[in-house]
Amino acid sequence: MITQEIKITNRLGLHARPAAMVSQTASNFDCDIKIAKDQVEINAKSIMGVMMLAAEYGSTLRLSFDGKDEKEACQALTKLFANKFNEEI
């Protein structure tokens, strides 16, 4: 199992399009992926779950990956967040 802390750096936070990108990317992997914010933990493959986090700019998320392809999954999601979902100049 891998855990990873990530800070939201895109200005709009996890609104609809980034939420969709997170759950789509997560769904490409077999391992279990959870995202936690404050006291709430959700399944990263669920778009409703990701939106429910209402993660705004500057908030911190705790991602955990558990399964065969956990390394690849962690890399893919970390990259997505680091690129700010390709929405800023």
Place this chain on the structure above:
Amino acid sequence: MFVIKGIPASPGVAIGPAVLLPTADFAVANQHVDATEVKNEIGKFGRAVEKTLADLDANEKKLRETLGGEYANLMSMHKMIVQDPMLKDATVTKIKNEHLSAQAAIFQTLQELAASFDKVSDPFFKERRNDIFDVGKRLVGNLQENKGAFWASIRRPSVLIARDLFPSDTINLQENQIIGFCTDLGGKTSHTAILAQSLKLPAVVALSNAARQVKDGDTVIVDGENGLLIISPDRYTLARYKKTQREIKKAESLLQTINHLPTVTSDGRNFKLMVNFDPRTDTKENKKLITDGLGLLRTEFLYMNIPQPPSELEQYQIYLSTAKKFDMRPVTIRLADLGADKMPDFPLDEFDKDNNPFMGCRGIRLFLKNPDLMRTQLHAIVRTACEVPAQIKIMIPMVSSVEEVRHVRDALNQALAEFAKEGKKPVNKIALGAMIEVPAAAIALDGMIGDIDFLSIGTNDLIQYLIAVDRVNPEVAHMYDPCHPAVLRTIHQIIQTAHQRGRSVSICGEIASDVKMVPMLLGLEVDVLSVPPRMFLRIKNRIRNLNFEACSDTAQAALLASSSEEIRSLVEQMNQDEDS
């Protein structure tokens, strides 16, 4: 015969037998099934998910072709919700453990999901519960295995009467022999209305209780021009509407032949005719129009339903793709007219709730109090102007004094200077203009005209402010009157003042696409009319059939008139003369 008045949502006239859309019962609270049925119910749920996915796929494709990306993206988000593991797991667990029917299990799951969204304080995420319920209704609709039976039972061209319609229902209407529709709910700018317009289906919405007054098989007329539903019309009314239908058809075929011809009156006076462009509703039909440019790009939509203001890049991408569609023609972008009935969800600086919003902090007033918002929008516009050959024009809404114009000019110059440092420069000089909609700006226009490059009359608000009438207040709404002598005299004065200093004047409000008012506006010597795409060819045809000399005489007579009634009879006379 019985007539109900609603809101015209899509023009045209449809005559035919009524069919009533049965309302799906969505909320079944606690419907239990036998233990032996559990497997069957889970199977039903699985098939409903598959069927819903297929529906959404088909709709996404159709929407991409007709209404463009934004609506199609909504469908792909719905697709993700249907496949969401949270929805699936919770529903299946409820069927297995509590022996709920598939429908009851879906309903309860959705309610729980919606409740967790309600706890979120951010209004953007709260809104998502509507998406969840949209998907839920579709799922439940697909559980009933005989769902297609209703549509299959329609054997002849019919008028659909419904309580409400989703855009995704609307898109399939024509295949099911529907020639027009009426709904109890909805508004003129709802997605359903916009879709009906692009499909050319006559529609009337907001009829409040039509669904209860019509019986299956009643002959009905949908008058999408005037917003009427006529139930069991008498012979005379039926004949009159059949004639109207023939006239509309004739006009449409004629219109196709004038697209490439210039906008010129019969006695040779040229006018410019532009479109009010909305990138969200750009259809194949619209792309065929040959226009003189984009007269009004409203930008408020960029600021709505998002948790934070749109970034420079987001705005730039939309302005760029829009400007490219108009090659070298003018593209007029109005700075966001936020405030009043268009309040964004994100918090604004120094903003308390307005008691009298239409006289409060809106348009340029709100931008001057939130300079970052203005700076970002100006930067996005300048960035666009550096990339495209189109002539970019910026229009300032709700101007009441010359100081406001100067503030924007300074901010624009600053933005230009910043781009110049990067070695970037607009392909064409950016023009800065004002929307004249506050009477003070109209009266003191001569003091402002030197600071602006062009101007546009915002007739909707100008009329409301001139007559001091709140269009939303039913007690006084009838006093809102484009034919009031003060309205025509003010428009005349604005145009004269502008022309003395060589500035052109455009009109982009509702009045510009009112076929009856066009002769009056031409007579007052407006330079540009900007109209919604669906009205474009109709207005062009009208102008081509008018005699400018005659329009001018009528306008002069109207300026001397002392009452709305006199002006209205001049307008009617002008239309009779031309129609014959």
